[in-house]
Amino acid sequence: MRANVRDKHDVIDRIQSLLNLLVSSAKEVTAEVEALTPDEGEQVKNDARHSSVLKSRIQAFIQKLDAILDSAKETHNVKWYQRLWFAEQDAEFLKDLGRQIDSAKDDFKLRGAIEIRQYVGEMAEHAREIHRELRRQGERQEQKESQDILEGLNPANASYTSAQFEEKSLLQPGTRSTILRDLAKWSADSESDKRVHVVFGQAGMGKSSIAYAFCRQVRKAILGTSFFFLRGSGECSDVHRVFPTIAFQLAESVPSIRPQIVEAARKHQAGRKQGLLHQFHALILEPLKCLIDSPSPPIIIIVIDGVDECANTPENGVSVMLGLLYQAAHELPFLRILIATRPEAPILDALKSCNHADIIIWRDLQKEPDVDNDIRLFIDSEFEKCKMAGPFVLTEQHSDAVEELTRLSDGLFIYARTIAKYLSENRYLATERYGTLLESQGRFGPGEAYRKLDILYTLILDNAFGNVRRDEKHMSYVQRIFCWLVLFVVDTLTDLEALHATALNILGIPGSVTMDVIDRLRSVLIVDGTITPSTPIRACHASFPQFLMDPSRCTDHAFLVDPPSGHALIAISLFDLLARDDVDSLRDADDDMPPMWSYARSYWSYHLVAARYTPELGRSLWRFVETHLEDWLRSVGPWVNGPQYYVSLTNACARVLGWYKEHGPDDGLVEMLDEILDRLVKKMAAEANQSPAEFDWREFKRIEA
Known part of the structure; x- marks a missing residue:
């Protein structure tokens, strides 16, 4: 009887152990589910309700417990429990019952509970992954929507990383080290009250190269944004594109204020052509102010290069832009602004008359003490490269050549770069060219660097085309190529490298002539290695195209580009291309039209309205119309x-x-154009009336016709 009591307690202990195991497993599963987010938890519960695997596992365990219960009931129908507790002959039954309970517990412990917890864990992880993916999709969608909103700002391709500013990256290593070191120190000083640094100097003194090198130098710090103005580029010469472009870049470089910029951009889109003041406050100042209360706001650097190349006059936006930038630097202690410009009187007056002028550091490149050393280093480095390819007779016969050329450069980097390339491109003629150069320019003293640069350009052109000057047909091609070099539009719609021999060949200029011109002008063009039909025609420095357009500087009419006449030549070429009846023959193997076709389609009207009328131009326009x-x-x-x-x-x-x-002339074309425009506007009006909710009425009101 006492043995049965012990067996009874043993069975109770085993039942309690089984119960504890079940409770423990339930708690683990509950904890697993509770660790999830509400949405993930609902996902797991829903998966559990519909899981055939989980149901079969639990049902198997319940069936085992039912079998134990049935076994206990089978002993005797009458007072079986009395015999269970008191009859000696039932001792073996109690032991067998305990073994069955242990077996059920062990089976559940080794298989059921593990599988259930594992399966619930898998469901939980599955739920987490589903919701992670949903979050990722939501974030991607939100990112795409915000990026679309930012793209609506229509930012200019004016960052220093743009390929169109590649020529500004040609700063010789080791030169301008003093000013770059000073700029690095200034930009990193979070306590400085001098938050604006103005670097100014005449054309060709290296302002843009310094600004470019500074941008690369601070790349690992926060370069908030850079805007490089470019004369002749619609998007990079418009002051009204500056603040939207700065905002777009800040949203990328300073993620913490991206939401504020996106929200401002969303509202900005609705207004589009908004004034500079509104652009500045909504897109720049207010988002940046969000950083003021940050425990340690990062230093944010803004670089504005080539203010003098802005197409807007100082009275028409430039002075306003500069004043607003000053205001930002005054109100935001973590902001640093570098401005590089020529010292044109209206710009300097605008800079000096701005409020908060006390926060400015002025840097006159003409007064830099080490400029001659930098130029000497640059010329010497270029000549050393030439010596590596073989004997360089110039320096062997004239040991003072580097010093003489440094003196002639008179602080003008573009002069030094051009003369070094001119003398190095043909080692066999270098000595003769050097003598001619000294003879033509030795009479000029200090302060006449630009006169010397003009004479240098003239000398280069004379030497380059002296043997073909009497070939009128050849020189007509040269003149057309110069027109394209000077007047080609660089914009978001054009590929910077689209102007090459293949492109001009479509317009009737033989590719061999274009490649020959590039080869002859290596000293003033950007040319890397062997010249091919796809080698782009790009000037090393803006001073060369400007020289070609200025009759007071370029006195040889064989090379002078008169812009109205040049635009007429280009417009005629584009009309001849656009009016072709076999345009599909221009497609390449991928069925794409050539880049020059895209250029003609986009810019024929720009060149036309800038052109001087000629009968040939009128006939070309008639044919296209x-x-x-x-x-x-x-x-x-x-x-x-x-x-x-x-x-x-x-x-x-x-x-x-x-x-x-x-x-x-009064030849009927005006009436024809008027009729075409009338039909087009009526068509637009009809579409607007048909779907007024989808039509942008602001655009309709802008129609100039």
Whole structure:
């Protein structure tokens, strides 16, 4: 009887142990689920309810417990429990019952509980992954939406990283080390009250190269944004593109204020052509102010290069832009602004008259003490490269050549760069060229560097084309190539490297002539290695195209580019291309039209309205209007205009109409253009009335026609 009591307690202990195991497993599963987010927990519970594996596992365990219960009931139907506790003959039954309970517990422990916890864990991880993926998708969608909003700011391709500013990266290592060291120290000093650094100097003194090198130097710090103005580029010469571009770049470089910029950009889109003051406050100042209360706000650097290349006059936006930048630097102690410009009086007056002028550091490159050393180092380095390829007779016969050329450069880096390239490109003629150079320029003293640069350009052109000057046909091609070099539009719609021999060959300029011109002008163009049909035509420095356009500087009419006449030559070439009836023959193996076709489609009207009327130009325009103008306006086939809208096309056509009214003869073309425009505007009005909710009425109101 006592043995049965002991067996009874043993069975109770085993039952309690089984119960503890079940409770423990339940707690573990509950904890696993509770660790999830509410959404993830609901996902697991829903998966558990519909899990056949989990149900079968639990049902198998319940069936085992039912079997133990049935076994206990089978002993005797009458007072079986009395015999269970008191009859000696039932001792073996108690032991067997305990073994069954242990077996059930062990089976659950080794298989069931593990599988259930494992399965619940897998469901939990699955739920986590689902919700992680949903979050990632949400974040990607939000990122895409915010990026689309930022793209709506229409930022200019004006960052220092743009390929169009590659020539500004040619700063010789080791030169301008003093000013770059000073700029690095200034930009890193979080306690400085001097938050604006103005670097100024005449053309060719290396301002842009310094600004470019500084941008690369602070890359690992926070370079908030850079805007490099570029004369002749629609997007990079418009002051109204500066603040939207700065905002766009800040959203990328300073993620903590991206949401504020996106929200401001969302509202900015609705207004589009907004004034500088509103742009500045909404897109720049207010988002940056969010960093003021940060425990340790990062230093944010803004670099503005080439203010003098802005197409807007100081009275028409430039002075406002500069004043607002000063205001930002005054109000935001963590902001550092580098401005590089030529010392043009209106710009310097605007800079000096701005409020908070006490926060400015002025840096006159003409007064830099080590400029001659930098130029000497640059010329010497270029000559050393030449010596590595073989004997360089110039330095062997004239040991003082580097010193003489440094003196002639008179602090002008572009002069030093041009003369070094000019003398190095042909080692066999270097000595002769050096003698001619000293003879033509030795009479000029200090302060006449730009006169010497003009004479140098003239000398280079004379030497380059002296043997073909009497070939009128060849020189006509040279003149057209110069027109393209000077007047080619660099913008978001154009590929910077699209101007090359292959492109001009489509317009009737033989590729061999273009490549020959590039080869002859290596000293003033960017040329790397062997010249091919795809070698782009790009000037080393803006001073060379400017020289070609200025009759007071370029006195040889064989090379002088008169912009109105040059635009006319280009417009005629583009019309001849656009009016072709076999345009599909221009497609390449991938069925793409050549880049020059895209350029012609986008910029024919720009060149036309800047051109001087000639009968040949009038005939070319007539032919295009009669054949394909309406195809262009409707954007059909190869004339598709991509992201441009009806409005921009209509306005372009309206400007053409206005130009022809003023400059063209009374030959019926004005009436034809007027009729075409009238049909187009009526079509737009009909579409607007048909779907007024989808039509942008602000765009309609901008139609100049």
